[in-house]
Amino acid sequence: MPIIILKTLINAPIEHCFDLSRNIDLHLQSMKASGENAIAGKKTGLINLHESVTWRAKHFGIPFEMTNKISKMEYPTFFVDEMVKGPFKKLHHQHQFKIMGSQTEMTDIFEFQAPLGLLGWLVEKIFLKNYMLKLIEKRNKVIKLQAER
Known part of the structure; x- marks a missing residue:
């Protein structure tokens, strides 16, 4: 199962970074290229424990x-x-935040598994892992830019 670990340093307080990372409106802004929309559950604002979004x-x-x-x-x-x-067989995304001097270190640990057995495994290896990494990097760039304003 592919695992992506991405660390992003942000010049902003940990609480601000944490809240921006769970902000549905900001997530949508970062995913404009895919036309992403929140269509059910928590559709705007900060998502909290036990809440879901479709x-x-x-x-x-x-x-x-x-x-x-x-x-x-x-x-x-x-x-x-x-x-x-x-669409995935499994998707588990840990968001970790740590104070590093005057910065916040935001760490994404993103685990996923494509469906379809061997075919899914090939898709993961050939392009899906890199595609998912690019999506997370794009999202984190938007969070960093917003946090450092």
């Missing part, structure tokens, strides 16, 4: 819907969102 987006020219739920949260250092319904 996203609709288009990737690779194919429309997808995915419902994610915040399964764990320790303000302002950690939260986990997990797919409860959608």
Whole structure:
């Protein structure tokens, strides 16, 4: 199962970074290219523990819907969102925040598994892991820019 670990340093307080990372409106802004929308559950503002959101987006020219739920949260250092319904066999995203001097280190640990057995495994290896990394990097760039204003 692919695991992506991405660290982003942000010149902003940990609480601000934590809140921006769970802000649905900011997430939508970062995913404009895929036409992503929040269509059910928590559709705007800050998502909290045990809340879920259903996203609709288009990737690779194919429309997808995915419902994610915040399964764990320790303000302002950690939260986990997990797919409860959608296109992956598994999706588990840990968001960790740590104070590093005058900065906040935001760490994403993103685990996922494509469906379809061997075919899904090949897709993961050939392009899906890199595609997911680019999406997380794009999201983090928007969070960093907003936080450092």
